[in-house]
Amino acid sequence: MPESQPLSQRYNDEYAFEPTQLSQPYFSQTQNSTFANSQVEPRRKYWAIFIPTQSDREILKIPWNKSSIQLGRGPRVLSKNDVILPEKRISNIHCKITLGMQGPNGSGSSSITIQSWKEGESEPEVWLEDLKSSNGTFINGTRVTSRRMLQHGDEVSLGHSGTLDNHDVRYIFRSVGSKGAKMGQGSSKHDMVGAVYERYQVLDRLGKGTFAEVRKAVDVETGDLRAIKQIIKHRFAGNDKTLALFQREIEISKTLEHDNICRLLDYYEDPQHICLVLEYIDGGDLLDYIMNWPNETGGGLPEEHAMELSAQICSAMEYTVSSF
Numbered sequence: 286m287p288e289s290q291p292l293s294q295r296y297n298d299e300y301a302f303e304p305t306q307l308s309q310p311y312f313s314q315t316q317n318s319t320f321a322n323s324q325v326e327p328r329r330k331y332w333a334i335f336i337p338t339q340s341d342r343e344i345l346k347i348p349w350n351k352s353s354i355q356l357g358r359g360p361r362v363l364s365k366n367d368v369i370l371p372e373k374r375i376s377n378i379h380c381k382i383t384l385g386m387q388g389p390n391g392s393g394s395s396s397i398t399i400q401s402w403k404e405g406e407s408e409p410e411v412w413l414e415d416l417k418s419s420n421g422t423f424i425n426g427t428r429v430t431s432r433r434m435l436q437h438g439d440e441v442s443l444g445h446s447g448t449l450d451n452h453d454v455r456y457i458f459r460s461v462g463s464k465g466a467k468m469g470q471g472s473s474k475h476d477m478v479g480a481v482y483e484r485y486q487v488l489d490r491l492g493k494g495t496f497a498e499v500r501k502a503v504d505v506e507t508g509d510l511r512a513i514k515q516i517i518k519h520r521f522a523g524n525d526k527t528l529a530l531f532q533r534e535i536e537i538s539k540t541l542e543h544d545n546i547c548r549l550l551d552y553y554e555d556p557q558h559i560c561l562v563l564e565y566i567d568g569g570d571l572l573d574y575i576m577n578w579p580n581e582t583g584g585g586l587p588e589e590h591a592m593e594l595s596a597q598i599c600s601a602m603e604y605t606v607s608s609f
């Protein structure tokens with residue numbers, strides 16, 4: 286295993302998974318490809334893709350030559366895990382992801398079939414099974430008691446499903462079949478957060494706020510850089526007021542257009558998530574910028590520069606207040 290690979294997740298080389306650093310494109314020609322082209326490669330090569338919510342974890346892509354994968358903390362020789370996750374909250378043998386194909390009459394007659402998915406063929410079914418793990422496997426915050434079929438955009442958490450923390454093992458499932466494609470291309474795309482991963486290539490984590498994680502992303506249609514802010518709604522469980530305030534903030538942001546206000550460009554929502562696509566602002570966090578300003582007298586911005594920034598903030602505030 287190359288040393289550069291994060292310790293948080295190890296794959297056995299003899300297995301056909303293709304762990305991909307989040308900072309690397311997982312489509313072959315990210316910047317120049319059209320949206321439609323970006324669909325082709327994953328469908329041909331993989332039957333499921335899981336996008337991690339932690340930027341130091343790798344994207345899980347499961348190829349067609351493997352009908353199931355087992356995830357857990359135990360070493361491969363003893364536990365037969367395909368993906369080894371060393372976090373303490375993960376059981377030695379934790380869960381299993383299995384490929385099924387819908388029968389001719391739709392769901393319910395699933396049988397495991399190893400075959401490549403082709404345009405127009407039945408949707409690949411992707412099943413998640415908890416293997417009696419101690420801390421549980423969750424889909425959108427609900428514990429899986431035995432086995433459940435995944436839907437495009439589902440959040441899969443291993444070992445805990447509460448507030449995001451540094452040891453989180455959490456992924457967003459991205460279907461590679463026609464359902465995923467329709468969500469990305471049709472008029473309903475803004476109703477399903479999974480669709481955001483069809484349109485945007487997600488890169489490194491930019492930062493984390495009280496309710497959301499923000500990642501850098503590339504619009505695969507235009508090549509433009511964006512910031513994607515993802516909020517997982519069940520973190521607001523029991524706090525409807527905060528969620529309502531957040532939704533109000535979104536409604537206000539949609540209407541604002543000012544040089545010193547980050548623009549909200551796109552918005553995706555489903556019952557579990559909210560995803561905001563924002564203009565990408567280079568330069569990092571303003572507080573860090575101020576604190577790290579090189580200054581022989583011990584930090585802090587030069588007065589003129591501080592005045593300039595303050596004027597920009599005041600101008601943005603004046604515009605916002607006068608807009609309502």
Ligand SMILES: Nc1ncnc2c1ncn2[C@@H]1O[C@H](COP(=O)(O)OP(=O)(O)OP(=O)(O)O)[C@@H](O)[C@H]1O
Nearest residue numbers: 491492493494495496497499512563564565566570
């Ligand atoms: N549009 C953007 N472009 C570049 N980086 C961004 C963008 N939006 C947010 N970030 C980065 O992500 C971090 C977290 O942003 P977020 O908006 O979630 O929280 P916050 O506003 O800093 O805090 P809080 O949620 O507590 O108000 C920011 O500090 C910033 O570094």
